[in-house]
Amino acid sequence: MAPHAPVILAGLASGRSPAQMARMTGVPHQLLFGLARHNTEWAKQFEEALMEGRNPATDHGTHAAYRHGCRCRQCRNLIAGYRQRSQRR
Numbered sequence: 363m364a365p366h367a368p369v370i371l372a373g374l375a376s377g378r379s380p381a382q383m384a385r386m387t388g389v390p391h392q393l394l395f396g397l398a399r400h401n402t403e404w405a406k407q408f409e410e411a412l413m414e415g416r417n418p419a420t421d422h423g424t425h426a427a428y429r430h431g432c433r434c435r436q437c438r439n440l441i442a443g444y445r446q447r448s449q450r451r
Protein backbone atom coordinates (compact mmCIF):
# COMPACT_ATOMS: atom_id res chain seq x y z
CA MET A 363 0.00 0.00 0.00
CA ALA A 364 2.58 2.58 1.14
CA PRO A 365 4.63 2.60 -2.10
CA HIS A 366 1.42 3.16 -4.05
CA ALA A 367 0.10 5.99 -1.90
CA PRO A 368 1.65 8.86 -3.93
CA VAL A 369 0.36 7.35 -7.19
CA ILE A 370 -3.11 6.87 -5.75
CA LEU A 371 -3.25 10.40 -4.33
CA ALA A 372 -1.99 11.95 -7.57
CA GLY A 373 -4.53 9.94 -9.57
CA LEU A 374 -7.42 10.94 -7.32
CA ALA A 375 -6.35 14.58 -7.41
CA SER A 376 -6.38 14.48 -11.21
CA GLY A 377 -9.94 13.21 -11.24
CA ARG A 378 -9.72 9.43 -11.26
CA SER A 379 -12.01 7.44 -8.99
CA PRO A 380 -10.81 5.30 -6.09
CA ALA A 381 -11.98 2.23 -8.04
CA GLN A 382 -9.83 3.21 -11.03
CA MET A 383 -6.81 3.80 -8.84
CA ALA A 384 -7.39 0.47 -7.08
CA ARG A 385 -7.35 -1.30 -10.46
CA MET A 386 -4.22 0.57 -11.55
CA THR A 387 -2.22 -0.15 -8.41
CA GLY A 388 -3.72 -3.45 -7.28
CA VAL A 389 -4.58 -1.97 -3.88
CA PRO A 390 -8.16 -2.97 -2.98
CA HIS A 391 -10.31 0.13 -2.82
CA GLN A 392 -11.89 -1.14 0.40
CA LEU A 393 -8.41 -0.79 1.89
CA LEU A 394 -8.21 2.86 0.83
CA PHE A 395 -11.42 3.64 2.69
CA GLY A 396 -10.75 1.24 5.57
CA LEU A 397 -7.36 2.82 6.22
CA ALA A 398 -8.94 6.27 6.18
CA ARG A 399 -11.05 5.28 9.19
CA HIS A 400 -8.00 4.43 11.31
CA ASN A 401 -5.10 6.42 9.92
CA THR A 402 -5.77 10.12 10.28
CA GLU A 403 -2.75 11.16 8.21
CA TRP A 404 -3.88 8.99 5.29
CA ALA A 405 -7.49 10.13 5.78
CA LYS A 406 -6.43 13.78 5.46
CA GLN A 407 -4.41 13.20 2.29
CA PHE A 408 -7.06 10.92 0.83
CA GLU A 409 -9.90 13.41 1.44
CA GLU A 410 -7.82 16.27 0.06
CA ALA A 411 -7.04 14.31 -3.10
CA LEU A 412 -10.71 13.35 -3.52
CA MET A 413 -11.82 16.94 -3.08
CA GLU A 414 -9.21 18.20 -5.51
CA GLY A 415 -10.11 15.65 -8.15
CA ARG A 416 -13.88 15.79 -7.88
CA ASN A 417 -15.78 17.28 -10.77
CA PRO A 418 -16.68 20.89 -9.89
CA ALA A 419 -19.54 20.79 -12.41
CA THR A 420 -21.26 17.95 -10.55
CA ASP A 421 -23.84 18.38 -7.83
CA HIS A 422 -22.17 16.53 -4.96
CA GLY A 423 -24.04 14.61 -2.31
CA THR A 424 -26.40 13.24 -4.98
CA HIS A 425 -26.95 9.79 -6.47
CA ALA A 426 -25.95 11.07 -9.89
CA ALA A 427 -22.51 12.06 -8.63
CA TYR A 428 -22.11 8.81 -6.70
CA ARG A 429 -23.08 6.76 -9.76
CA HIS A 430 -20.40 8.60 -11.71
CA GLY A 431 -17.92 7.16 -9.24
CA CYS A 432 -17.44 10.23 -7.09
CA ARG A 433 -16.44 9.23 -3.57
CA CYS A 434 -15.89 12.65 -2.02
CA ARG A 435 -17.04 13.03 1.57
CA GLN A 436 -20.34 14.62 0.55
CA CYS A 437 -21.25 11.80 -1.84
CA ARG A 438 -20.18 9.12 0.65
CA ASN A 439 -22.22 10.74 3.42
CA LEU A 440 -25.32 10.47 1.25
CA ILE A 441 -24.87 6.71 0.86
CA ALA A 442 -23.81 6.22 4.48
CA GLY A 443 -27.03 7.96 5.53
CA TYR A 444 -29.15 5.58 3.46
CA ARG A 445 -27.32 2.57 4.88
CA GLN A 446 -27.90 3.70 8.46
CA ARG A 447 -31.58 4.34 7.85
CA SER A 448 -32.11 0.97 6.17
CA GLN A 449 -30.32 -0.86 9.00
CA ARG A 450 -32.69 0.59 11.58
CA ARG A 451 -35.72 -0.88 9.82
Ligand SMILES: [Zn+2]
Nearest residue numbers: 422432434437
Ligand atom coordinates in the same frame (compact mmCIF):
# COMPACT_ATOMS: atom_id res chain seq x y z
ZN1 LIG B 1 -18.82 14.02 -4.81
